Amino acid sequence: MKLASWNVNGLRACARNGFRTWFEGFKPDIVGLQEIKVRPDQLIDEGMNDLVEPPGYLALWNPAQKPGYSGTAIYTKLEPYDVRQGFASAYRALGLEPAPASALHGFSLSDFDAEGRVLIAEFKDWVFITAYFPNSQPERARINYKLGFCRAMWDLCDAYTKRGTHTVLCGDYNIAHREIDLKNPKCNVDNAGFLPEERAEMDEYLGRGYADVFRERVKDEPHHYSWWSYRSNARANNVGWRIDYHCVDRGLVGRVADAGIQPQVLGSDHCPVTLDLRA
Numbered sequence: 001m002k003l004a005s006w007n008v009n010g011l012r013a014c015a016r017n018g019f020r021t022w023f024e025g026f027k028p029d030i031v032g033l034q035e036i037k038v039r040p041d042q043l044i045d046e047g048m049n050d051l052v053e054p055p056g057y058l059a060l061w062n063p064a065q066k067p068g069y070s071g072t073a074i075y076t077k078l079e080p081y082d083v084r085q086g087f088a089s090a091y092r093a094l095g096l097e098p099a100p101a102s103a104l105h106g107f108s109l110s111d112f113d114a115e116g117r118v119l120i121a122e123f124k125d126w127v128f129i130t131a132y133f134p135n136s137q138p139e140r141a142r143i144n145y146k147l148g149f150c151r152a153m154w155d156l157c158d159a160y161t162k163r164g165t166h167t168v169l170c171g172d173y174n175i176a177h178r179e180i181d182l183k184n185p186k187c188n189v190d191n192a193g194f195l196p197e198e199r200a201e202m203d204e205y206l207g208r209g210y211a212d213v214f215r216e217r218v219k220d221e222p223h224h225y226s227w228w229s230y231r232s233n234a235r236a237n238n239v240g241w242r243i244d245y246h247c248v249d250r251g252l253v254g255r256v257a258d259a260g261i262q263p264q265v266l267g268s269d270h271c272p273v274t275l276d277l278r279a
Helices: 011-015 019-026 040-045 089-093 143-161 196-207 213-218 250-255
Strands: 002-007 030-034 058-062 072-076 118-122 126-132 166-172 210-212 244-249 256-261 273-277
Touching: 002 126, 002 166, 002 244, 011 019, 011 040, 030 166, 058 118, 072 118, 072 126, 126 143, 143 166, 143 196, 166 250, 166 273, 196 210, 210 213, 210 250, 213 244, 213 256, 244 250, 244 256, 244 273, 250 256
Parallel strands: 002 030, 030 126, 126 166
Antiparallel strands: 002 273, 030 072, 058 072, 118 126, 166 244, 210 244, 256 273
8 A cells, every 4th residue: 555645835836847747657545745725626716627536536625724825635545434433533532523524624623723734534443644734933933833733643643543543644744853854953953843842742752652664764874855945956955854754653563565755756845755554
């Protein structure tokens, strides 16, 4: 089963710059998209109907309330489990009532859900979460919002795993966890995405029983990045950050066949990251 995650930094722009070629060539079973910056009706208005629901896929959408901002989507070949059958135990464990649909749109917490940052597809014994974590912004302007989002996400993952449901949390975490995960760590210690508070949140999450499967496979091998600034020819020089992840609960690690990054794929300032799971 081939899974993928990609911060497309505007699905319409990415579609004009190679998304379809990648999608048709890679043929993921499930892909989570972040920062789509569009609603399905806008895609229809602009003649991009093939992106609203690609042939052979079910499309799930969670656009932000603010136009042209944030938002997440999932394309899946697999049929999600209908939460009306009572599968959304994780939400109920947190005192929340799941929506009666095949996808859960966020945390049911209004402070976060308005920005369309979380979309969840539940399957029979596992859950696929695509998430666009907030940027903490210069001068830590949004650090409290970012940390609150992280903690809500960790708690949600725990609620699933404690009930025997495996979790795959993919997306743009907007955190480079370790020094090896960005080209110039020393000059970025006070910059958003590499702040001590953010890195500590990743420590907390992984310490709860989750695995950054790509890093565990490549160990201390450097120069693996998933985001590059548009400035200063950063991508050509591979001056980047690894801030896009697939993390899974420890119980699922044995089913991981491969995890990868596709820096050769253009179309966004991020590239796709992938995860292969054995059935």
